[in-house]
Amino acid sequence: MIINGKELALSLKQEMATNVATFTEKYGRVPHLVVILVGEDPGSVSYVTGKAKASEEVGLKNTTIRKPDTISEEELLGIIDELNADDSVDGILVQLPLPKHIDSDKVIAAIKAEKDVDGFHPMNVANLWLKQPCTLPCTPKGIIKLLKRANVEIAGKEVVVIGRSNIVGLPVSKLLLNENATVTIAHSRTKNLAEVTRRADILVVAIGRPKFVTADMVKEGAVVIDVGVNRDPETKKLCGDVDFAAIEPKASAITPVPGGVGPMTITMLLKNTLAAFEKKTEKTVDKPHTLW
Numbered sequence: 001m002i003i004n005g006k007e008l009a010l011s012l013k014q015e016m017a018t019n020v021a022t023f024t025e026k027y028g029r030v031p032h033l034v035v036i037l038v039g040e041d042p043g044s045v046s047y048v049t050g051k052a053k054a055s056e057e058v059g060l061k062n063t064t065i066r067k068p069d070t071i072s073e074e075e076l077l078g079i080i081d082e083l084n085a086d087d088s089v090d091g092i093l094v095q096l097p098l099p100k101h102i103d104s105d106k107v108i109a110a111i112k113a114e115k116d117v118d119g120f121h122p123m124n125v126a127n128l129w130l131k132q133p134c135t136l137p138c139t140p141k142g143i144i145k146l147l148k149r150a151n152v153e154i155a156g157k158e159v160v161v162i163g164r165s166n167i168v169g170l171p172v173s174k175l176l177l178n179e180n181a182t183v184t185i186a187h188s189r190t191k192n193l194a195e196v197t198r199r200a201d202i203l204v205v206a207i208g209r210p211k212f213v214t215a216d217m218v219k220e221g222a223v224v225i226d227v228g229v230n231r232d233p234e235t236k237k238l239c240g241d242v243d244f245a246a247i248e249p250k251a252s253a254i255t256p257v258p259g260g261v262g263p264m265t266i267t268m269l270l271k272n273t274l275a276a277f278e279k280k281t282e283k284t285v286d287k288p289h290t291l292w
Contacts, residue, residue: 039069091117142264
């Protein structure tokens with residue numbers, strides 16, 4: 001079975017659009033997402049364009065602030081301070097990566113936790129591990145939704161996550177633990193990696209290496225979630241971290257690249273923005289003079 005993230009993302013966006021269509025009458029405005037793009041990295045430009053298009057599809061207001069890669073850290077932090085203070089802004093996202101002269105951790109920490117729709121703020125990260133209410137990072141959140149929509153049983157299953165990044169590997173491992181899976185995190189220093197991955201009922205791969213996982217590394221009937229987005233060095237087409245053509249016949253379910261996890265990441269960003277807006281309006285709905 002191919003787990004179609006594109007279809008699920010479309011369905012969720014339609015649900016959100018129906019909800020957002022009532023907001024102007026209810027609250028006087030729609031949620032507002034501001035994306036800051038530094039430089040002209042082609043990948044980042046593409047992602048930001050996709051986020052703007054998806055926002056438009058569900059009826060969210062989207063503002064993209066474009067700055068040259070020569071911007072100083074101080075100026076970028078000043079922009080974030082202004083957005084933090086702006087009550088009309090519900091979500092703030094700084095597109096990564098940033099130029100080397102800017103401290104990404106410092107920039108992320110400068111965003112108000114309640115406006116951090118990427119789920120990267122230290123407070124959101126801490127609350128994730130403490131099982132407290134928080135904004136979940138988009139890709140891990142999307143992976144869990146994909147598994148559940150595909151009716152994949154998670155509780156009691158052995159899961160191997162290849163990759164230990166703060167963006168995907170670590171948070172998705174925690175979310176899978178919360179679903180009562182037994183989770184192993186593998187990485188570049190893991191010995192006998194193929195032996196480890198062959199134990200997995202569910203294999204999540206997020207390392208950014210094209211077709212790294214081969215068929216001999218996957219057991220028959222496993223569920224394979226491919227997070228990677230790469231260029232195949234031979235065909236120059238988009239491909240994931242797993243050899244889809246070789247593994248798909250063995251897997252009971254697998255996500256394609258493109259069309260698997262990617263569409264869900266942007267959709268979860270929209271859901272996080274919507275949630276930030278609704279949380280704020282719940283606090284102030286009885287005080288209209290402080291709302292707008």
